[in-house]
Amino acid sequence: MNLKNWKSWLMAGVLMSTVTACSTSGSGDNTGESNYPKKPITVVAPSGAGGGWDLTARSLTKVLGETKLVDQTMTVENKPGGGGAVYLAEYATQYKKDDYKLFISSPPILINNLKKEGNSPYGYKDTTPLAQLTKDFGAIVVKADSKYNSLKELMDAVKNDPKSVTAAGGSAPGSMDHLVAVLPAYKSGVDPKTVKYVSYDGGGEAIAALLGGNADYIATDASAVGEFLKAGKVKVLGVSSTERLKGDLADVPTFKEEGIDTDFTIWRGVFGPKEMSNNAKKYWSKKLENLNDSQEWKDELKRNGWEEEYKSADDFSSFLKEQEKQVEDLLKSLGMNK
Structure with missing residues (x-):
């Protein structure tokens, strides 16, 4: 081989090494695959079929597929247990780098992590929040023939004699x-620990208890x-929305x-693993924003009767930090914080 050919081979080798280094650099700096x-992608609903998390996951995957925003197959997997806590423990430990597994959650991801009798050492900080998609609010509801005609009247009664008024809900104490039941009482100067609360297995049973007296x-x-x-079966005395x-x-x-003077948002959002690659995070940030803008969504x-409320990954993370403080404050007032 003459000198000219040798130099050509040397330059080709350097160029090939450079291309190879560029194409593999993502494996060491958490940028993920460029493609x-x-x-296929799995979206987990950490509950049984039919609940809010499940319906959100199925709506999300359906619309992303129908609009061709995501070309890959997307499936929903149900992982019930502990109000989402069982799956979160699995996700935070076994799938913390899995870009192909997302999940749906709502305020219990904060509550389960903060309450003393909670069943999760993990919280939203053990994930990558990707986007908030919907919002709902708490409602204080009485029977249609109740003597209470305003939230102020009801809270005055609770303040005067807490044990004479029974509150109920479809989830466990804490x-x-x-x-939501004690929030207006707490903000009205009532010690939340004195509010008489009875828990039922789901919202349907709680409404049945109300209608049954x-x-x-x-x-x-x-x-x-x-x-x-x-x-005409109930009166709604107040909602925890800002408007x-x-x-x-x-x-x-x-x-x-x-x-x-208070409000409380019951949101639903999409989360990825804590060590999600930068490429995957950017991909989902864009796709979920496009989803929110689509007429199909x-x-x-x-x-589904859902209120739209989109928050980007950064805004969602900031909001979660704020709501975590609100939840912790409420749990402290109940003596139920860790």
């Missing part, structure tokens, strides 16, 4: 319905009471309108 995603009021999701309100809702609850005042929200 992500290259295999869980979301309980926190076994509770004076219940705390539940605002989206769950429209049909009962239209049927009045639309539709069936348009005439219901907010907590703040009733002189109770807006139609899906309307079909």
